[in-house]
Amino acid sequence: xxxxxxxxxxxxxxxxxxxxxxxxxxxxxxxxxxxxxxxxxxxxxxxxxxxxxxxxxxxxxxxxxxxxxxxxxxxxxxxxxxxxxxxxxxxxxxxxxxxxxxxxxxxxxxxxxxxxxxxxxxxxxxxxxxxxxxxxxxxxxxxxxxxxxxxxxxxxxxxxxxxxxxxxxxxxxxxxxxxxxxxxxxxxxxxxxxxxxxxxxxxxxxxxxxxxxxxxxxxxxxxxxxxxxxxxxxxxxxxxxxxxxxxxxxxxxxxxxxxxxxxxxxxxxxxxxxxxxxxxxxxxxxxxx
Amino acid sequence: xxxxxxxxxxxxxxxxxxxxxxxxxxxxxxxxxxxxxxxxxxxxxxxxxxxxxxxxxxxxxxxxxxxxxxxxxxxxxxxxxxxxxxxxxxxxxxxxxxxxxxxxxxxxxxxxxxxxxxxxxxxxxxxxxxxxxxxxxxxxxxxxxxxxxxxxxxxxxxxxxxxxxxxxxxxxxxxxxxxxxxxxxxxxxxxxxxxxxxxxxxxxxxxxxxxxxxxxxxxxxxxxxxxxxxxxxxxxxxxxxxxxxxxxxxxxxxxx
Amino acid sequence: xxxxxxxxxxxxxxxxxxxxxxxxxxxxxxxxxxxxxxxxxxxxxxxxxxxxxxxxxxxxxxxxxxxxxxxxxxxxxxxxxxxxxxxxxxxxxxxxxxxxxxxxxxxxxxxxxxxxxxxxxxxxxxxxxxxxxxxxxxxxxxxxxxxxxxxxxxxxxxxxxxxxxxxxxxxxxxxxxxxxxxxxxxxxxxxxxxxxxxxxxxxxxxxxxxxxxxxxxxxxxxxxxxxxxxxxxxxxxxxxxxxxxxxxxxxxxxxxxxxxxxxxxxxxxxxxxxxxxxxxxxxxxxxxxxxxxxxxxxxxxxxxxxxxxxxxxxxxxxxxxxxxxxxxxxxxxxxxxxxxxxxxxxxxxxxxxxxxxxxxxxxxxxxxxxxxxxxxxxxxxx
Numbered sequence: 001x002x003x004x005x006x007x008x009x010x011x012x013x014x015x016x017x018x019x020x021x022x023x024x025x026x027x028x029x030x031x032x033x034x035x036x037x038x039x040x041x042x043x044x045x046x047x048x049x050x051x052x053x054x055x056x057x058x059x060x061x062x063x064x065x066x067x068x069x070x071x072x073x074x075x076x077x078x079x080x081x082x083x084x085x086x087x088x089x090x091x092x093x094x095x096x097x098x099x100x101x102x103x104x105x106x107x108x109x110x111x112x113x114x115x116x117x118x119x120x121x122x123x124x125x126x127x128x129x130x131x132x133x134x135x136x137x138x139x140x141x142x143x144x145x146x147x148x149x150x151x152x153x154x155x156x157x158x159x160x161x162x163x164x165x166x167x168x169x170x171x172x173x174x175x176x177x178x179x180x181x182x183x184x185x186x187x188x189x190x191x192x193x194x195x196x197x198x199x200x201x202x203x204x205x206x207x208x209x210x211x212x213x214x215x216x217x218x219x220x221x222x223x224x225x226x227x228x229x230x231x232x233x234x235x236x237x238x239x240x241x242x243x244x245x246x247x248x249x250x251x252x253x254x255x256x257x258x259x260x261x262x263x264x265x266x267x268x269x270x271x272x273x274x275x276x277x278x279x280x281x282x283x284x285x286x287x288x289x
Numbered sequence: 290x291x292x293x294x295x296x297x298x299x300x301x302x303x304x305x306x307x308x309x310x311x312x313x314x315x316x317x318x319x320x321x322x323x324x325x326x327x328x329x330x331x332x333x334x335x336x337x338x339x340x341x342x343x344x345x346x347x348x349x350x351x352x353x354x355x356x357x358x359x360x361x362x363x364x365x366x367x368x369x370x371x372x373x374x375x376x377x378x379x380x381x382x383x384x385x386x387x388x389x390x391x392x393x394x395x396x397x398x399x400x401x402x403x404x405x406x407x408x409x410x411x412x413x414x415x416x417x418x419x420x421x422x423x424x425x426x427x428x429x430x431x432x433x434x435x436x437x438x439x440x441x442x443x444x445x446x447x448x449x450x451x452x453x454x455x456x457x458x459x460x461x462x463x464x465x466x467x468x469x470x471x472x473x474x475x476x477x478x479x480x481x482x483x484x485x486x487x488x489x490x491x492x493x494x495x496x497x498x499x500x501x502x503x504x505x506x507x508x509x510x511x512x513x514x515x516x517x518x519x520x521x522x523x524x525x526x527x528x529x530x531x532x533x534x535x536x537x538x539x540x541x542x543x544x545x
Numbered sequence: 546x547x548x549x550x551x552x553x554x555x556x557x558x559x560x561x562x563x564x565x566x567x568x569x570x571x572x573x574x575x576x577x578x579x580x581x582x583x584x585x586x587x588x589x590x591x592x593x594x595x596x597x598x599x600x601x602x603x604x605x606x607x608x609x610x611x612x613x614x615x616x617x618x619x620x621x622x623x624x625x626x627x628x629x630x631x632x633x634x635x636x637x638x639x640x641x642x643x644x645x646x647x648x649x650x651x652x653x654x655x656x657x658x659x660x661x662x663x664x665x666x667x668x669x670x671x672x673x674x675x676x677x678x679x680x681x682x683x684x685x686x687x688x689x690x691x692x693x694x695x696x697x698x699x700x701x702x703x704x705x706x707x708x709x710x711x712x713x714x715x716x717x718x719x720x721x722x723x724x725x726x727x728x729x730x731x732x733x734x735x736x737x738x739x740x741x742x743x744x745x746x747x748x749x750x751x752x753x754x755x756x757x758x759x760x761x762x763x764x765x766x767x768x769x770x771x772x773x774x775x776x777x778x779x780x781x782x783x784x785x786x787x788x789x790x791x792x793x794x795x796x797x798x799x800x801x802x803x804x805x806x807x808x809x810x811x812x813x814x815x816x817x818x819x820x821x822x823x824x825x826x827x828x829x830x831x832x833x834x835x836x837x838x839x840x841x842x843x844x845x846x847x848x849x850x851x852x853x854x855x856x857x858x859x860x861x862x863x864x865x866x867x868x869x870x871x872x873x874x875x876x877x878x879x880x881x882x883x884x885x886x887x888x889x890x891x892x893x894x895x896x897x898x899x900x901x902x903x904x905x906x907x908x909x910x911x912x913x914x915x916x917x918x919x920x921x922x923x924x925x926x927x
Contacts (some may be wrong), residue, residue, distance in 0.1 A: 074553045
């Protein structure tokens with residue numbers, strides 16, 4: 001792919017995307033429209049994240065890509081390869097060694113530093129979309145800070161179920177102004193949205209970019225008497241024993257036997273390398289290649 | 290004393306046809322103005338122009354805003370007008386479906402305006418909703434039911450609760466008793482009268498039913514073919530109508 | 546003991562290798578040539594060019610070969626390629642009045658200058674499978690005649706002269722390019738037309754059909770349908786004038802529609818417009834109908850709530866690359882989100898059952914328990 005520009009996109013396009021990113025950083029949580037380009041992977045498969053990554057990557061960067069917390073899922077592999085081919089950047093699976101991390105549906109367990117950028121893949125950037133299908137109307141609601149409808153939804157959940165019934169893509173208020181969809185991360189990850197790294201959100205098909213600068217206030221919506229709870233399965237990781245990480249549940253046999261393991265494969269692997277073992281854990285080398 | 294609402298020269302045309310023309314009046318805090326006329330008189334057009342739902346072709350609608358005194362709402366930007374309709378203004382639609390969220394529970398409907406101005410305690414919001422449901426005579430155990438499960442009269446009462454819960458200063462009502470059974474109408478009118486007095490509301494009520502204005506309105510405007518043909522104190526106009534059309538209207542009311 | 550599943554990279558490589566085999570098919574059968582597709586599957590090539598927004602029959606044919614005949618996949622290839630192409634500039638607007646018409650028909654007049662020319666159309670064929678075609682595609686000599694000498698003027702021009710038809714606004718401003726700026730609503734007519742011409746033919750067809758069946762019916766007549774080649778001209782700054790840089794085939798459809806009930810205008814015919822790369826009739830006519838339906842606001846008509854009148858609905862769902870991308874993305878792993886839903890539903894069910902048990906006990910113990918509903922739904926005092 002030597003005929004292509006660094007990271008595939010032409011410089012004009014990157015400039016356009018960077019302007020959108022800067023605007024997003026200047027107005028945390030506000031959705032900036034941008035002219036999304038057709039990319040070699042389908043809309044809905046991370047083109048927004050890919051365009052944002054392409055715009056921020058430099059040749060010196062180390063790039064990590066995860067999907068559902070794992071580096072080895074097929075779409076993460078596909079995207080990582082894309083950048084290896086078109087940008088020739090170094091890639092890594094270690095969160096601590098990456099300078100740019102593109103993610104789908106998870107925030108890494110290891111806290112990010114000020115010199116790191118987290119790029120989220122976003123399917124539907126509009127937190128009000130399922131309450132109000134019209135884009136014209138939701139843009140008005142954001143500009144007028146008309147978020148009553150959002151809380152009505154939470155009220156309805158409590159009156160029907162006794163608790164707020166949103167498990168992922170849990171809406172947040174950014175810096176006290178804009179209500180934002182943090183992408184379909186489990187609500188367990190919401191507290192991590194207040195971090196030292198830069199967070200960039202790309203929605204290619206919907207043509208929106210938004211951002212959260214470091215150390216920005218991000219509050220999950222709730223009621224004073226029904227406070228937000230970042231819950232996870234009440235287990236420890238069966239491989240590394242971690243009790244503080246988000247877990248994948250695997251079905252083991254026909255009898256309904258199951259085991260739980262860290263969704264963040266790098267976090268789990270690092271723990272196992274350091275000697276932590278869970279109920280079913282064994283040292284790392286025995287995994288199938 | 291500053292009027293709460295100052296209407297001057299409102300006109301709305303539909304091509305060559307007159308929707309309404311040359312309407313002017315002042316409304317003071319605590320006053321209820323009735324606008325009566327038959328179908329096609331222009332009364333709904335006028336109400337929609339006043340409430341910001343339609344853009345008038347001429348005229349001003351000045352409202353005594355809390356922050357800046359009298360301001361012409363026709364010239365306001367849409368965001369400003371929307372803010373007004375969430376706080377100081379309320380609009381009760383003829384068909385409750387137009388003024389309610391039919392897929393949200395009664396409690397959610399009443400609580401929405403509270404949540405829109407940052408009420409954040411579920412228990413408090415729910416208590417307030419129960420309180421208001423009580424004031425409009427809806428039983429508290431219906432709080433989680435959707436309006437689709439309510440009778441027409443109940444839906445209308447719910448709409449009223451939803452509008453009044455944040456204490457607006459001016460309420461627009463479009464045929465609030467339209468389509469309801471007579472006994473239900475009577476109950477609703479009684480309720481409205483009580484609430485208006487209790488809360489010191491100003492209201493502009495459009496109706497074709499003279500009994501409604503008799504009961505609720507202090508003052509009255511009669512419209513025909515887009516023009517205001519008579520206005521004055523309600524009792525005076527109804528007991529001693531001057532214009533031939535008003536006389537016709539009054540005499541047409543069936544005595545039972 | 547559990548061993549973590551790995552090997553995503555190898556799985557992908559193997560999948561691609563198998564795909565290449567499937568694309569080739571039975572090796573005893575001759576390989577399909579790009580030129581064969583270009584020549585003998587022209588209408589497929591046209592669709593790929595139109596919805597890919599790139600006029601290049603060879604590239605479109607290649608895309609069709611690579612995508613194994615899946616036209617949306619082929620369109621995707623063309624769109625992605627288009628993103629990488631440098632832009633030298635813009636042409637002058639093409640002048641369809643100068644089109645050398647291979648086909649030109651009008652439903653509004655029996656005859657008009659330029660004549661009714663059927664062209665190579667399927668219209669009057671009988672849809673009977675021709676089994677002879679399976680064996681050999683030979684056919685007899687086609688009778689020849691002289692081509693039409695003069696230009697073929699637009700039929701709309703005649704209606705215009707009588708002032709019967711609403712005139713289109715003129716202007717020399719270059720409209721926004723839909724592929725360079727994000728679609729923001731309300732959209733100008735130019736942006737709408739751009740979105741429609743590259744929108745999915747099936748979707749636009751369905752929308753057009755819905756208007757005919759009464760969802761915002763506006764009674765369309767095809768004033769003119771013309772298909773043929775037009776010259777593409779471009780201003781060259783260094784030369785100071787415009788030169789012909791090539792020729793493209795276009796399908797242009799103008800519809801005439803009844804105008805109903807406006808505040809200020811007496812009745813006038815109104816128009817719908819469709820313009821598509823290549824010989825792509827169905828799309829051009831559909832486009833004209835949907836264009837007309839979307840114009841309700843600027844023509845002072847009522848919003849009847851019909852889907853074809855809803856600009857957001859039509860424009861946001863017309864693009865089949867966006868649509869298929871998002872549709873197919875649900876095949877991707879979503880187990881993290883699903884896991885959080887699982888946890889939530891388990892928690893809610895546990896709490897519901899606990900409440901029921903507590904209520905059951907309370908009923909046994911006495912009337913002090915309160916209703917189940919009350920227990921579940923009251924706010925917790927802070």
